[in-house]
Amino acid sequence: MIKVSVLYPNSDELIFDKEYYLNTHVPLVSKLLGDSLKNAQVDFGLASGVPGEAAMYVVMTHMSFESLESFQAIFEPNSVEILSDIANFTNCQPQLQISEIQI
Structure with missing residues (x-):
């Protein structure tokens, strides 16, 4: 299993619409990634x-996700729609980290 972490850095200039993120963006991403997405968790700092x-x-x-390959296979064809929605809820550029889950 792998974990894809999308990190939104905090700053004095940050604009972030939590309601849009939770009620529109996360459901959009979940729908587009389908059954390849095994679990999702949103943490607010x-x-x-x-x-x-x-x-x-x-x-x-x-x-x-089950594997890096399964993430890449589903993300690539949906990346434009997912990434273009970011401007609807924040002015920051998220950071992405992909990790292997050990425990």
């Missing part, structure tokens, strides 16, 4: 490990 310091990421979305 509250704070960092330093008291009074803001969270490094305002949102982290984690999606599980």
Whole structure:
């Protein structure tokens, strides 16, 4: 199993519409990725490990897939629609990390 993490960095200039993200973007991505998407989790950052310091990421979305190949096979044909929707809820460029799940 692999995990694809989409990380939205926090900043003073950040605009992020949580309602749009949860009610429109996440369902769109889930629909487009279909059965290849095994699990999805959205985390909203509250704070960092330093008291009074803001969270490094305002949102982290984690999606599980059987393999890197299954993710790439479903993401590639849907990437334009998924990526073009980002401007509807944020002004930041998300970061992507793909990890192998060990436990």
